Amino acid sequence: MSVAVLEHTAEPRTRAGTARRQPAAYLNPYLAGIGIGLVLLAAFVLVGRGLGASGAFSTAVASGARALDAAHAPGNVFFDDYALAAPWRDWLFVEVVGIAIGGFLSALLAQRSALRIERGPRISKRRRLLFAFMGGSIMGFGAKLARGCTSGLGLTGGALLSAGSWIFVLCAFAAGYAAAPLFRRAWR
Amino acid sequence: MSVPFFELGAIGDPRTLSVALLIGIAFGWFLERGGLGNARKLAGQFYLNDLTVFKVMFSAIVTAALGVFWLSRFGWLDLSRIVMPPTYLAPQAAGGIVFGIGFLIGGLCPGTSCVAAASGRLDGIALICGMLVGVLAFGELLPLIAGFYNSTPRGELSLDQVLNLSRGVTVFLLVAVALAGFAAAERIEERFGHGAEPQS
Numbered sequence: 307m308s309v310a311v312l313e314h315t316a317e318p319r320t321r322a323g324t325a326r327r328q329p330a331a332y333l334n335p336y337l338a339g340i341g342i343g344l345v346l347l348a349a350f351v352l353v354g355r356g357l358g359a360s361g362a363f364s365t366a367v368a369s370g371a372r373a374l375d376a377a378h379a380p381g382n383v384f385f386d387d388y389a390l391a392a393p394w395r396d397w398l399f400v401e402v403v404g405i406a407i408g409g410f411l412s413a414l415l416a417q418r419s420a421l422r423i424e425r426g427p428r429i430s431k432r433r434r435l436l437f438a439f440m441g442g443s444i445m446g447f448g449a450k451l452a453r454g455c456t457s458g459l460g461l462t463g464g465a466l467l468s469a470g471s472w473i474f475v476l477c478a479f480a481a482g483y484a485a486a487p488l489f490r491r492a493w494r
Numbered sequence: 495m496s497v498p499f500f501e502l503g504a505i506g507d508p509r510t511l512s513v514a515l516l517i518g519i520a521f522g523w524f525l526e527r528g529g530l531g532n533a534r535k536l537a538g539q540f541y542l543n544d545l546t547v548f549k550v551m552f553s554a555i556v557t558a559a560l561g562v563f564w565l566s567r568f569g570w571l572d573l574s575r576i577v578m579p580p581t582y583l584a585p586q587a588a589g590g591i592v593f594g595i596g597f598l599i600g601g602l603c604p605g606t607s608c609v610a611a612a613s614g615r616l617d618g619i620a621l622i623c624g625m626l627v628g629v630l631a632f633g634e635l636l637p638l639i640a641g642f643y644n645s646t647p648r649g650e651l652s653l654d655q656v657l658n659l660s661r662g663v664t665v666f667l668l669v670a671v672a673l674a675g676f677a678a679a680e681r682i683e684e685r686f687g688h689g690a691e692p693q694s
Contacts, residue, residue, distance in 0.1 A: 352513050357521055363626060401517055413526050456604075457521075460555070468651070470581030
């Protein structure tokens with residue numbers, strides 16, 4: 307098994323169809339994974355918790371709703387638990403802001419920063435955006451139901467050998483594979 | 495000296511928030527480096543032409559699992575002070591299925607959507623908007639589904655308990671399965687094509 311350290315990337319093209327600059331190659335996925343694993347380990351060591359993502363969305367939604375209407379959904383555990391007066395002081399919220407910053411920096415330095423829509427060759431831009439929105443809303447609901455996502459359950463829970471996290475990961479992958487034929491035209 | 499060094503600080507504690515920011519930046523950095531801000535690459539997992547998602551996720555899980563095991567084995571990490579996601583069998587299975595469908599349709603997960611948006615991808619922004627709506631919908635519907643949502647709790651159930659093996663053996667098995675998976679992934683990619691084609 308031979309694996310190149312830097313893989314060929316096919317990355318952003320301008321609307322004119324030609325690459326403006328030569329983007330850097332992606333990092334070998336195993337190395338990227340080890341990097342993330344070490345970041346996860348650092349989180350455990352430094353603050354006794356792991357990575358996450360969907361929780362920040364919960365904080366944003368609940369805090370925003372209660373900020374607009376302090377009496378919204380009284381007694382609703384979701385809003386009660388997640389609404390904060392100062393969400394920017396929530397660990398997970400700050401971490402997710404960090405994810406955006408880290409992604410931004412990496413893309414910028416790799417010449418992979420450009421306004422574009424990532425889509426399959428047979429789907430229109432509008433349809434792609436619609437699917438992204440649809441997929442996101444379904445995923446948001448699923449993440450809440452499962453009490454986490456691929457970061458909080460998959461990576462963190464997975465590394466801690468949490469049974470529920472592994473159930474989540476297996477079910478998510480299985481469902482993805484099951485649904486794939488139905489959405490072939492969106493991606494291939 | 496035992497880690498974690500800081501108990502989860504009181505909300506707003508500047509030290510723990512600084513750690514949060516740095517951890518997040520490093521996480522986002524590696525996600526983007528691996529190409530996980532690219533929805534076509536992520537979706538490729540489910541069409542077998544690009545198994546980056548599997549490789550990155552499981553390399554990360556195995557790395558951290560080994561680190562956690564050995565650090566606690568040497569008495570340097572106090573596992574009891576680590577926040578472990580609680581297990582709820584039915585909602586996490588159902589939530590996983592729903593999540594997987596959404597992931598396939600959207601092509602990004604919550605974490606990678608931030609990377610996508612931050613690198614200029616409008617589909618990332620659309621997906622984030624969708625997620626906010628989906629989370630809100632869940633919040634509004636929670637009183638109706640609270641029974642199911644709180645069903646089948648199993649606390650901090652872990653794989654070693656389920657398999658009735660020691661933690662060390664369980665981690666070893668996890669590594670073995672991951673390595674076998676990586677070998678299979680390489681062969682599958684060779685067979686079904688590799689990498690996301692350029693956007694036309």
